[in-house]
Amino acid sequence: MDLQTNKSNLEAIFNGINKRISVPKYQRSYSWTLDQIDELWNDIFRSYENNVEYFLGPIVFIHKNNPKSESESGKWDIIDGQQRLATLTILIKSINALFNKYQKTPGDPIFAQIFKTADNENCAMRGFSSTRRTLYPSEGIEEFYFKPSDRDINDFNKYIYHSEEFYTDFKINTGDRRFLKAKKRFCECIYNNFLRDPDGIKKLFEFELFIITKLLFIEIVVADDQDAYLLFEGLNSKGLDLRLTDLVKNYILSKAGSSFEKIYQSWESMVENIAKTRFNEVDFISFYWTAHTGPISTRELYKAIKQTHDNETKVAKFSTDLKNTSDYFSTYANIANKYPALTLKSELDKALAEMNTLGYRLPYPLIILAKSKGKDTLLPIFARKLNNFLFRFITIGGYRVGEAEQIFTQVRKALVENDSDENILALINHADVSDINFRSRFRDNQFDSNSIAKYVLSKIEDHKSGKGKIIVPENVNLEHVAPINHSKWSITGSDEEIENAIYSIGNMTILEEELNKSIKNDVFAKKVPCYAPKKEAEEKGSGISITNEIYQAHVSGGVVLDWTIESIKLRAEKFATYAVDIWKI
DSSP states (O other): OOEEEEEEEHHHHSOOTTOEEEOOTTSOOOOOOHHHHHHHHHHHHHHHHHTOOEEEEEEEEEOOSSOSSHHHHTEEEEEEOHHHHHHHHHHHHHHHHHHHHHHHOTTSGGGTTSOOOHHHHHHHHHHHHHHHHHHSSSTTOOOOSEEOOTTTHHHHIIIIISOOOOOOOOOOOTTOOHHHHHHHHHHHHHHHHHTTSTTHHHHHHHHHHHHHHHEEEEEEEESSHHHHHHHHHHHHHTTOSOOHHHHHHHHHHHTOGGGHHHHHHHHHHHHHHHTTBSSOHHHHHHHHHHHHTOOOOHHHHHHHHHHHOOSHHHHHHHHHHHHHHHHHHHHHTBTTOOTTOTTOOSHHHHHHHHHHHHTOOTHHHHHHHHHHTTOTTTHHHHHHHHHHHHIIIIIITOOOHHHHHHHHHHHHHHHHTTOOHHHHHHTSOOGGGSHHHHHHHHHHOOOOOHHHHHHHHHHHHHHHTTTSSOOOGGGSEEEESSOSSOTTOOOOSOHHHHHHHHTSGGGEEEEOHHHHHHHTTOOHHHHGGGGSBTTTOSSOOBSOHHHHHHHHHHEETTEEOOOOHHHHHHHHHHHHHHHHHHTOO
């Protein structure tokens, strides 16, 4: 492998009149979030304040050793580090815009706290020149060192390259593009950290010099694509933070040949689809591979893809299949689809929405496989049984994921062998999820996850009301009747009995937010009026029937009966009976 490494900084990376750093078209678009930008700013600013160098990791370029032309000599393709260089380019351009604004309109209100001194004026002029030298190869060459991918170039030109604006309205709007969001956030950071200081322009100049000289990288230069792939594999085997999807994408495109554009578009469509789900591309490719080839670890996935897709025809089919599968997977695992999925009509969508709510991953390879087998009629029943089985087996039963995987491996085998639907469904079972075992485990379970408890109680309310009124878990609060902090209460029982009772489903209900906040940790006699049906309550009352039942069972003739451990056990037993019907398998 022909490889060169250097310790470098931005002053060295952005240097050379012919040098142009380009993002190849197969690289992903600019994707940094505001959280990542905030983290970068905080790290850089902290290092600046402490006057210590800050290491930003490796940056990998492809640059030919023996270029055949001047343009080839200046061509540097960045294959790892484009997100960081793009973000730093935006930061430097934001500083440049501020220096430019100060030189032109020093009386602008944003400079009200800046002293009009010779130092500040001189530093604004020097800072403007310094930032331009960092961004541009030479005066008269109106082209940045850094050039984003073709997909990003229009937004980059609009909001960064052609824009001299220093934003003073820092609000991030829904339709703002990522480059614009990044520049607005950097403008806000600059304003908050420098423009409230009388010597802020001088200090910003010092900060800009720190950025170009004290942010350090390991610059790795390879001669061609093949060396780049070998480097990626080597880094990946050492556990460094390179995304598996980048490795797979780069490998597939290296084999694309004349189908490059088609394969590239298929890949981008897949990425766009998966962005709508609660999973990432690695998850999805793993699901796909497990469905069609068998279970595989993430560590082995890249190697397996390379071994089985070694020419243009094979990678073209693979990328097309991924894209087509992602078309429906983006609906099945859509991040917005959660119980009770009021806008979803089909039974399949409703079952999948519950999987999303409960955070299950295991069913998706089986669902992909069943879909590919054309089992559209089976899918609604199949998905519902998979969901309910996992609820009984893992969420309530406490079994490990690996034990469920063993069962699902047998289900996959039956699907591959085109077994009957009846036999496939029969395999989704285990002796310990029988109705009797499930009922007792549900009754005795400790519901220490608020989201699971709200889901369970909302399902019970839906079941009891005959689907007349469906509760959206996000719209109600979880109410512990005997509160977690029960210092005001007098509960008869040992510490262990009380602890178990507090987290029993029998001690929980769902309540409208305002009512829940109003009663907090009050004693039962003060809480119970909020549990009354609205028509019976003078001021307070709930529209949730399982909550109303607490009032109806514990208020008689104006007398409030105690809420006891026995009350909790009886209610848990009743809910466990409902649960058997709700989560049928």
